[in-house]
Amino acid sequence: MSASSSQALEYLEQLPVQTHRKLYEQPSTVLAIFRCMLPQMAKTIVMAMLYMPTPFPAGGLDAWFRPEATKVKKEALYILEKLHITVLTQDASRQSACSLYSGFAKSLRQALEGSGSHRSFGVPSNKPEPNKVSIQFLDEYAQRQWENILFYMVGSTVGFGSSVGQEVGKGTKSLLEAGDFVRMSHGKMNITRTGFSFVLQDTNAQVWSLLIEYLRHASQLGMSETDVLNFLFMLGSLELGQDYSTDTLSPTQKQMLEDLTAFGIVYRSSKTSSTFYPTRLAVTLTSDSGALSTTTDPLATGGASGPGLRSGRDATATGFIIVETNYRLYAYTSSLLQIAVLSLFTHLTTRFPNLVSGKLTRASISRAVRTGISSDQIISYLSAHCHSQMQKTTPFLPETVTDQIRLWEMEGERVVTSNGYLMKEFPSEKEYRDVVRYAEDVGVLVWKDDANRRFFINGIEQIQGFLKREAEKRKQRG
Amino acid sequence: MNDIDGTVRTVVKDEGPPPSLLTIVLDTNPHAWAHLSSTLPLSTALANILVFINAHLASGNANCVAVIASHSHKACFLYPSPTPPSPQPHHGASNGEVEMNGPADRPIYSVSDNPNKYRPFATIETAILNNFAKLIDETDEAHLSATPTTLIGGALSLALSFINKSTIHHSPTSTHADALLSLADADGKHSERTTLTSRILIVSVSGDLANQYIPMMNSIFAAQRKRVPIDIIKLAGDTVLLQQASDATGGVYMKPERPEGLLQYLMMGFLPDAFARKTLIMPSAGGVDFRAACFCHRKVVDIGYVCSVCLSIFCEPTLPDNLCMTCGSYLSLRSAQMNPPALIPRKKKKKRRAGGTDSATPGGSTPAGSSTPMHG
Structure with missing residues (x-):
């Protein structure tokens, strides 16, 4: 799962179950969701269950994973549940088991086997096109x-x-x-x-x-x-x-x-x-490879004139930015767009036909931070577009520069806020510890205070489910 | 609060697992598949494997696959399709080859514009089916009667060389000079940079591969060095060698009791790549048979004779001219068998005069700690 598809995943997650069910009728959709949205372990679980004739007993699933990997397993199962791909069932003897939602399984099988007559992978035009484009x-x-x-x-x-x-x-x-x-x-x-x-x-x-x-x-x-x-x-x-x-x-x-x-x-x-x-x-919507950076023939685009946007594009394929340890920045580009983006956080001084140069300064970075760009965005932009010469070192950017950019950003913000929920007033130490451990496992725990039995989480749904299950268990026992 | 002080300097760009290359070695030995035809015909098995390949490709966007057939008379690539050697200037009839297979080269299956199929899947499937059909067409009775087994050693080395090549292509700084450099020194330095994780899956049906002991073992050691796990799914027959292969390289060994459920075995046991295997408990061969095959008759032996120079194994002591068949050094095994190992009588230790500490073992008559059983 790449960073680009994670926002699509976020969007998908909040859709209601009816929409999911309807989406899963299309094999191409199912395949795309499987390929791009699911984390690796979720894919493994889905594939293991795809051709399984009976539901996967929860005990078997636990036994399949290494004991130290429970966190990964819980995350994977959580996403699958949230997307309504898996269904939890309980058989007569109260053994819970996991199975795939039948519509999803059917469509995924069709996609893998190429069977069915859904025509969802696009119908190529059979008519001869007189002016076919390259x-x-x-x-x-x-x-x-x-x-x-x-x-x-x-x-x-x-x-x-x-x-x-x-x-x-x-x-x-x-x-x-x-x-x-x-x-x-x-x-x-x-x-x-x-x-x-x-x-x-x-x-x-x-x-x-x-x-x-x-x-x-x-x-x-x-x-x-x-x-x-x-x-x-x-x-x-x-x-x-x-x-x-x-x-x-x-x-x-x-x-x-x-x-x-x-x-x-x-x-x-x-x-x-x-x-x-x-x-x-x-x-490239459903793949990780860069969408526009894979321009194949640099000569073909180099000759194009136009509004001056395209001509610098050929450099992007390999990266065009050089950052030195003294914060000087050189960018081999003539594209107005790239210059505009760079000038958001750089103090640009000179421009040559194929090169702009400037300096990352405290003023330029804090100006960018004030308008809402984070240091991580700047760093990831720079390292994503850095010149092939710089890609030989790890990390690509000089550490002094990345650290300084972060420090400059921190000058302005000393407090980190995160939205969420405060959980408190637990009746017993054990219960508190169970819930905290679960929150830690699913990765929503932000802060905890063991002495006063309080903790802070940034996601409530899983904890709610957990508490409900615990309460049920207690009711059955008591 | 630790996470904002910027101690994590490397920007994690891609959290996803590295692309993985799956190389399938398909044992297409016609004899063995004929035996299996009642439970799992070859066509069904191939269809199952194609679905498995699709599942592998769907598991990661950059995943790739290679399929190699290990047939009775040759080992060849099914995918990627072998590129025909560049057309050489014709030397008349020098090599006596007449272009007879011109029309037969026509692909039997073509990539149809099937709107029900994901295009990349369709291309790979078509290539595999075409090459497989070609391979079957080329097989004639002479090939079949020549040998009852399959060329697994050759197929394995093809797989390893393909993996090596793809790894170099995939390595992040793959300039030409670097590729040559990494070819020259195959040490850890290169494998650190590797982003491609590869594995080999052998779908094996033939038993008795002992006649390829040496090439197999060499491939296994190469795989071990390159950290390429070899997974084995053994549908029929049984060989000592393949078990050792998966054990030595850390792969999965499975011998399904019901071969007709091949797809489920593949999906559950063999689909997880190296990344996923870190979190899963993978099946493995319980007891591994570590017996070796002798170099002279290719028989699996319990006790053999080992050349003291090159460590070749022989099943019987009668060597021609008392010379090792592998390295040619003098090796008289007959004498080793005739004379029982001589035992040099232990010299008496000089008794220490000073101190009576030795009183527990009077006279030093007790044999020293290591008691080698002697033949009487």
Whole structure:
């Protein structure tokens, strides 16, 4: 599970059980959820149970895991339960057992075996296309569309004038505003804290963030959430460079195509075309590989002129930033977008045709921190895009620099807040200790105070379930 | 409060497990599968293995797979499809080869545009089925009658070389010079950087592989050194060798009682990769038979004779010319058998005059601690 799909997982987790059940009717969706959303151990458990004729007894499951790995097991089972993939059953002799939700199991089997007639992996268009587009064209198209969106968000904040954002559609603009990525104030657009973290993510995570925002607003537009999700997961399992027919799509999905074309996720030659091409943004939705950084042919993109957004892209494939231990930063790029992003937290001084240089200063970092960028975001952005020469050392960035960035950030924030619940007034020491241990195991414990039997957690659902089970046990015993 | 002081300097970018390469060595020995045909025909087994491969690919986005057939007369790749050697300029009829298999090369199965199948699965499946059909077509009666067993040693070395190659490709700093460097020194330094975790799964049906003892053992030691676990699923027959292979490399050994449930065995016992195995209790062979096979007749022996120079094992003392068959050094085993080992009588220790500490063992007549049983 990568960082980019974890936000999709978060979104999926909060869906109600009916939506889950409906989603699991589509084999492509099930396969995509399995491939990208589940942690490794959850996958192992699912696969072990997939062809098992009887439910997996809980005792057997315990015996299968090493005793020191209970934490991993609980986490995996918790996610599976939350996504309603596994069902806990109790047989006549009160032995609890675990089994897969039948719809999920059926669809996953169909996906693995390639059986059934669900046609959920995309219907390739059989009609000969007179003007078939190349993969390179699709890449350029996706890149242009996506960078326009990013530049729209960043450009006006760092003062590139008001000319930016003319290529971005009205729907996209309102979506960005609705997702609180940008905010209009006094007729001037400003990027928000969420917007900053959005821009600094890798492309794949950006696409997911935007799509999740899209999903949240889908119901307002009269679209069914399941339809939208199914379509997104299907897009992730398509093949780049192949045209697919729109005939089997539902009306909702046809409506979606238009919006996705605006994002650069799919390409259609015209609005009424009966076929569509997924771009690299789409086919990497359900994989870890970077969406736009895999541009294959540097010569092909190097020659492109345009608004100056694309020409620097070829450097991204290998990384373009060099940070020295004296906080100087050199970036081999001529892309306005990258320069704009860098200038969010760097004091840039000089610009050459293919290089900008500057310095990470206390002022520049604390300015970034004040506007809502965290030090971790800066560090991960720098290390994700650092030059291949720097990638030879571990860690990629000089430690003095990363430490100093963190220290600069900490100057402003000495207190960490976390939302959650305080648990107190436990009747007995044993009960307190049991619950604390459980909270620690599932990883929600933030702070504890053994003397006063109090602790603080940032997630309540699991603890509630645990307490309920404990209470039942006590009732049975007493 | 410790987590905000920035002591964790390495930015954890990807928490996911490393990509894993699964190399399946499929024993396609026709003789053995003929025996199994009533419970588990080869076609069913292959279908099960294909589902298993899909499950493996679905378990991780960067996971990859290789399939090698260990047939009766040759070992060859089923996936990735072997690339045909680059077309050489024709030397007339110098090698006497006539292009007879031109039309037969046509793929029997083609990647259909099946909307019910995930595309990457379909490509791999088609490649495996095509190559397998080709392999079966190439097998004629002469091949079958020549040998009742399978070339597992060759297949294993193919698997190991493929794993080595992929590991170098996958290594994060895989510049050309580095690849050469890591080829040159295969020591720990390289394996630290490795991000690809590989394992070998042998689906074995043939018994009696003792005639390949030496190549097998060499492959096993190579795998051990490269930290590649060898998993064995033994559907029929029994060999000492394969048990040792999984034991030495830390792999899983399973001999299913009901071969028809192959898929469930595969899914539960063999799907977890090295990362997942850290948290699971994996099945293993209970008692491992560590017997070796002799180098002269390829028989599994309980007690044998060992060359003192090269440690080759022989089952009987009559060697031609009293020379070791492996290293050629003089080795007279006959004398070892004829004369019982001589026992040099123990010299009397000089009695110490000073101090009466020795009073417990008067005269030093007690034999020294290690009592070697002697033949009378």
